[in-house]
Structures are given as structure tokens and as C-alpha cells.
Amino acid sequence: MIRDITIGQYYPADSILHRLDPRVKLSGTLIYIVCLFLVKNLWGYLIAALCLGAIIRLSKVPFGFIVRGLKTIIILLLFTVAFNLFLTSGTPIFEWKFIRITKEGVSLAFSMAVRLILLILGSSLMTFTTTPNQLTDGMESLLGPLKKLHVPVHEIAMMMSIALRFIPILLEETDKIMKAQQARGADFETGGIIKRAKAMVPILVPLFISAFRRAGDLAMAMEARCYRGGEGRTKMKPLKYHKPDGIAWVAIVCFIALTVVSRRF
Amino acid sequence: MKMIEAKKLIFEYIRRDEEGNVESIDKALDEISLDIEKGDFVAILGHNGSGKSTLAKQINAILMPTEGTLYVNGMDTKEEDKLWDIRQSAGMVFQNPDNQIIATVVEEDVGFGPENLGVPTEEIWKRVEKSLRAVGMYEYRDHSPNKLSGGQKQRVAIAGIMAMKPQCIVLDEPTAMLDPDGRKEVIRTIRELNKEEKVTVLLITHYMEEVIHADKVIVMDDGKVVMQGTPREIFSRVEELKRYRMDVPQITELAYELKQKGMPLPDGILTIEEFTEAMKRLEQ
């Protein structure tokens, strides 16, 4: 089940998109999401979908792999659609007992579903083409101005990248602890909510202890390697804008313009 | 030149109860005095709780002596403004390979130390390449550490220390969590670094076969240095080692037992070749 979650994963490939500066990808994704909410009509969605399609082609990430990411939000998606479909008031087009579907409802449900799908596809495409480290570097750089407001930007970025490093290790550990407790007769599959919640204690306690032990070890190892915060640190992979990044920015501006224009149709 | 010099080093762990009253005082290090020369390969043996890990942490200035002094590369570890110089000149590798790799890509992890030292970008790349080649992990530079074996992870951790250009590496049971293959590859790497790069090595372990090539062996028990000498000198004293609950290589033990039964064999046999030679002489 855990393997189905593709959101947030990195898909290694050699494409223009993979080589783009993470700051461009981060800002681009943010702009894309904002634009999705500015869209007013079918034309706008068509433009957004086509653009995303083109970028997916450029990314060399298989389409099927990206779509698999939608599996995890399918319930959310159905819920949103149902909510909008049945609970929007307006001109009824279908009525049966207490169920009432309105014209406005259909259009709202449609646009919400399309928005959600494009949003998920767009943002997962960013994580597919950007390594976690680049992502945190990009965030650190984009949030840089906040340092003046005493926001610990470097520390937040460091925490994020360490968390990304340890997620797979802790998942594996959870699996191991579960098996070990099962071997001692623990039962995670039957019983009511309270019984099941109680059954989690023998997993969660060792997991927390292990996470704290690892954190202590890691802190010591980092100190031993002369880590003392962001001050005076140099970068092995400093972020630099290249020509393709400029082109990407032009493309992003074009996309904003198209979206704004589409609102007039 | 001395790399490490300890003078009557004492370290106490003080345990306090909830109100802050002293509950107990454990002497983890009890008047340790020792010298380690530059370029040496020194092994420290002792079972858990003998104080060997505490000693390692003192050398890296993670812990400070309660009494006595410790000089690392001529610097007193108590001098706070020398802290980063000390940590740079005596790098440390820990037991659990998973808990000391910070980055999600091998090369970025090796670059972590130099980044902290403020080394210019170009120089970082040079150092990363050189260190990864030195430990034989260059072709894995863009891999995720999670996909590597234990021995490979430990070699990455060693490269991470090498990239800081230390004069000495302290390894705190680097092989305890590895399988025999992983252990061999890590020990081979350490020996090569000692020979080729002339780094002083301080290897803490409880596997005997890892220390037979050391220049000097130190045995610790209960916070004290109880034995010191070349591997041959140490392994000639099988009885004593057993008293400290230490292992002896099987071949050393075999030769020792045969000698006990009256066969005229020399003391301190460390390898199968030496054993066979001695037996052949006996036959003639």
C-alpha cells in the first residue's frame, strides 16, 4: 500500500525539466496552481491541461506513473464531486426523491474535479523531477528574504532534508516492529476502533524511542563533522540560473497571459 | 610528533535524580595516560562499558575531561575556541551507518563536512571526488544511501570524514553492525587510508581479527588501560585476554592450547602461515 504513494517521490530521468533550477520549478508550480483558480471557463482548463501535457512530455516521466499518484486522492476526488453535485442550489436538471442535481452543480463539480486533478498532477510532476535536496535548496533560497525577519530558514530547510532522508528508514522500521509484535501474538487486524488504537501502542512506543535514538546519534555525527548552523557554510551545489531557466520563465509568463486572456471568452 | 596525548584523563558520568541531586558517579575513564604517534594504526579493545567509546568522544571534543588533559594534534580539548579545529583534525566515524548519513545522495553527504568548514565550492567537488575514490565508492556518487549495503554506507561515512582532510580518524566500532563481507571491506579501506594517505587511525572494536595488523593495541577494562603493546605482544597473553572477556583469533587460541598440552610452539601466533611454519619446524 505504501508503495502506491507516488506523490513526493523522485523519478530519476535525464530531461530538460530535471535540469531546471528548482526555484523555477517551485515558483512555476505555485503560479500554475494560482492560475488554476483564476480559470473561469472551459477554454482556460483546456489551456492549463494542454500546457501540463506538454510539460509531462518534456519531463520524460511516464504518464502512467504520474496518473498512479491520483489513486491516493481518489476518495477525496469523489467526495468533492459528490458534494458539489448534490449540494449546489440553482436550476434543477434532474430530480428523484431527495436527490437534486442542478446545472450549476454539474459545472461546479466538473471544474472542481478538473482543478484538483491538474493540481495534483502538476505538483507531483515537480517532485518527480526535483530531488528532495534540490527542493529544500530551492525553498531555502526562495524564502531567503525571510531571514531578515529572523525566520530560521536554513534550519527549516535542513530539517526538511533530514526528514526526507529518514522517512524510508522509519517506514522499514515500522514494518519490522509490526512483525516482531505479531510474532508475540499482537493482533492489529481485528476489534473495534479503541482496541485497534490500543494495539498501536506496542508499535508507536518502540518507533518513537528509535526515532529519538537516531536523532541523538545524528546530532552527534553532525557536530563531529563541524556542523554549526548556516553561518559561514558554503554550498557544494549552489543554485545558478542558466539559459533554459530563462526560457522557462518566459514560458511561465506566456501561460499567465493565456490564462488571463481566456477569462475574456 | 604526537597525534594524541592523554595525561591522567578522568571522566565521570554524574547521574542526577529528578530534583537534581547526585545519585551516582560513574568513572568512565580512570586516569588514562597514553600517546599515539602520527601515522600510526592503533586499535582499542575492550568490552561494552570498558570506557573505549567515552575515550573516542573525548578525542573529538564531544565530551570534555573531568580531570586531566587531552591534547589532540597539540591542542588542548578544553580550549573552546579550538573546538572546530580539533573536530576537523580528528574526524569520527560511528557504529550505526544509517544514523550518520545526512544527505539523500552519496556525494552530497560527503560534501557536508567541507560545506560546514566553509570550503569554496570548486574545492568541495575536488575533495568529494578524491575521498570517494579513496574509499572505492566513486561510482555510487549519485546513488541514494538507502540502497547501499552496510559496508558501503560505512565507506561513505569514512569518505565524508576524509573530505574534511583530517590528520586522524577515530572509528567507534564501525563494523559492529555489519556482516563479514561488510566488515572486511571497511577494514581494508581503513588500512589503505592509513598506508596511502598517512592518516592516523584509532580503531575501536571487539573483533580480534581486525586488530592483528595494527601498529599498537590498547586493551581497556573498567575505564583503565590494562594492556598495551604490539598485536603479537598482546596476543601472547591469552590468559590475561580471557580474563578481560576478550576473544582471541582461533589460530592464536589453538596454538596456545597446544602449547599448554606440551607442544613447543612460540607465543603470539597470529596467522595460519605462522602456525604452519612453526608446525613444520616441529616436524623436523
Next chain:
Amino acid sequence: MAIILDKLDYVYSPGTAYEKHALKNINLVINDGEFIGIIGHTGSGKSTLIQHMNGLVKATGGTVYYNGADIYDEDYKLKDLRTKVGLVFQYPEHQLFETTVLKDVQFGPKNLGLPPLEVDLRAYDALKQVGIGDDLIDASPFELSGGQKRRVAIAGVLAMKPEVLILDEPTAGLDPKGRDEILDQIAKIHKEQKITVILVSHSMEDVAKYVDRIIVMNHGEAVYDGAPKEVFAHYKELEQIGLAAPQVTYAMHALRDAGIPVTTDATTVEEARDAILAWYREEKK
């Protein structure tokens, strides 16, 4: 005939990029009361193999019989099997979670739904078997030393009164003292309780010293199965798959090659010593 593995096959994540054939056509019979060592390097399938023996992992082909019953039958109670085949994982101290040593050991028997008195009896008994004294029973498991923690974790499995005890590298990360204590304790339990013990280990020296039968795993296959002497006679083949015989086995072969006519099947220091002494006394005559 406690456990029979019949044409066991296990493919990990079939149909995905992670697909791996972890076990290939394993046929083994584990008899009652045996002391077995399973050796093989990391990734050889030995951990996967033992997880099949108590039903934690379900084979993709073949089947497992426990005391004659097919454990994959629909009405077979896997939970019962897990109590009869006790499995101690690697670094078992990482599974401790209770506030006291005693409570932690009681966890298993409690899960079996036993009456409180029986739960207590079993917990005390198990702790005694692993050599944890009464003074530590109410201590927090997290205050103990590494070796003690591990013994408490083993007691947690012993308290289920298993008929078969499987231990995955019970000595990993311990010092020689802790290692000897644990292995001696396991050997004692095997002898006194007459239960089957399966020991997964990297250390040929340990395996040779304690077990009666060795199974060698390589790339998901059981390549050798026999008494230590028989298996270590293949020391050259073992090396090719990244394993080795105990050092004394090599020493005996080296002596033989040097023209000293000793027997070469010794796998422990004692056996080697006796073999060499036998030759030496003969020589002196």
C-alpha cells in the same frame, strides 16, 4: 517432523520494478529437537526463509506444513502457529515498549488470552531461563545494558512457550562477553526445554561451536544442508559464495598441504587441538 517446507517459492513485489525472487524451490524438513544454524550473507534469503516458518510472510509458491497441517489452509489459525514457532528478530531490544521488564515479557502470554496467574508464571519462568534476576524485574527495560535488553526481548518470545525457537542473528552488535552469554543461554534452553532451535548467524565460528546441522543459503536457494563437518568440507565452494569456514578448518588444510598428516574435518578449536595432539603423540613415538 515439526516443520516441512515443500517447494517453497517467494517472489517479492511481483509485477513491479522491485520484483525479486527471494526464495527458490526450498525443500527442508526441520525435525523436533534439532539445533540448526542457517548461514548465508546479507540478501541470501535467510531472513525471508525464517519468516515463512511462522507464517509472517506467505509464500508465492509451495507450502509449509507444521506438525502435518498445511498452514495455508483456510481454516488454519496462523495466530496459533506464531505462538508455537517463536521468532526473535534481529536487534529484538528495539521492540521493547512497556514500563517494566516484567510487563514487557507478559505481553506475549497476555495476547494468548491466558489467565493472569499463568501469564505471571510464564513471564517469571522465561526471565529465569534467560538469566535475568529478580532485581531487574521491575526496572524499566530502557535502563538495562544492551545484552540484558536483548535477553529480556528473547524472554518475551520464550514466555509464549514456543515449540520451535527461531533467532535471527541474536548476537549482532554485542561484544564477545554478551555474545557468549546469549549463545550459552540458548544452548541451555535447547537442552533443558528440548525445543527445536534455529539460529541465523553470520559467524561460522559460533555456528560450528553450537549447532548439529547447518543450512547454507545463497541467492534464495538452500545450497548445503548437513552436519558442520560435512558443510565446512566444502570450504572452497563456500568462499565462492562469499562465506568461509571457521579459521581452524583452514589451518588444518594448511597443515595437510604442508605435509603434516592431520585429519582436516575439525570445525572448532577443541577438535583441531585433539586432532593435532593425536598426530603429535604418534610422531613422538
